Amino acid sequence: MKPPRYPLQAVLEQREAGKQSARVGLADALRALEREEGMLRRREEERDTLAAGADARRGRLYDPDEGGLLDMAAVTRRTEELRYVERQADEAAGAVEEQRRALELAEAAVEARRSALVEADRELRAIEKHRERWLEEWRRGAARKEQRQAEEVVTARFATERSGGDEGEKP
Numbered sequence: 688m689k690p691p692r693y694p695l696q697a698v699l700e701q702r703e704a705g706k707q708s709a710r711v712g713l714a715d716a717l718r719a720l721e722r723e724e725g726m727l728r729r730r731e732e733e734r735d736t737l738a739a740g741a742d743a744r745r746g747r748l749y750d751p752d753e754g755g756l757l758d759m760a761a762v763t764r765r766t767e768e769l770r771y772v773e774r775q776a777d778e779a780a781g782a783v784e785e786q787r788r789a790l791e792l793a794e795a796a797v798e799a800r801r802s803a804l805v806e807a808d809r810e811l812r813a814i815e816k817h818r819e820r821w822l823e824e825w826r827r828g829a830a831r832k833e834q835r836q837a838e839e840v841v842t843a844r845f846a847t848e849r850s851g852g853d854e855g856e857k858p
Contacts, residue, residue, distance in 0.1 A: 688829055690829075693821060694821070695814060695818070699811075699815070699818060702810050702811040702814050703811060705807045706804070706807040706808055706810075706811045708807075709803045709806075709807040709808075712800045712804075713797070713800040713804050715800075716793070716796045716799075716800040719793050719796065720790070720793040720794060720796070720797050722793075723790045723793040724790060726786055726789075727783070727786045727789075727790050730779065730783045731783055733779050734779035734780050734782070734783050737772060737775050737776035738776045741772045741773050741776050744768055744772055745769055748762065748766065748769060749762065
C-alpha cells in the first residue's frame with residue numbers, strides 16, 4: 688500500500704531548496720575568495736617589482752655616465768625617476784593592504800556561507816527525520832489496520848463455518 692503524501696512535503700521541498708541555495712552561495716563565495724587571492728598575489732608581485740626597481744635606481748643614482756662623468760642634471764633626473772618609482776611602489780603597497788582587507792572580507796563571506804550551509808543541512812535533516820518517523824508511524828498504523836482486517840476475516844469465516852456447521856447438525 689502506497690503511503691499518502693507527507694503532510695509537510697512543501698516544507699521538506701523548501702528546506703531542500705534552501706540547502707541547494709546555500710550550497711550555490713558557498714560555491715560563489717569560494718570562487719570570489721579565489722579571485723581575491725589571485726588579485727592579492729598579482730598586487731604583491733607588482734609591489735615587489737616596483738620596490739626592486741626603486742632599489743636598483745637608488746643603487747645607480749650616483750653612477751657616472753659612459754664618459755666617467757657625473758653631472759648634476761643626470762643626478763637630478765635619476766632622483767626624479769627614483770621618487771616616481773618610490774611613489775608607485777608606495778601606491779602598490781597601499782593596494783596590497785587594500786586587497787588584504789578585501790581578502791579578509793571574502794574569507795568572512797565564505798565562513799558565513801559555510802555556516803548557512805551547515806544550518807540549512809541541519810534544518811533539512813530535522814525535517815527528513817520527522818518524515819521518517821511519520822512514515823514509520825504510518826506503516827505501523829497500516830500494519831495494525833491490515834491485522835485487524837485479517838482478524839475480522841478470520842472471525843467472520845469462523846462464524847460462517849460455525850453457523851453453517853450448526854445448521855447441518857440440527858435434526
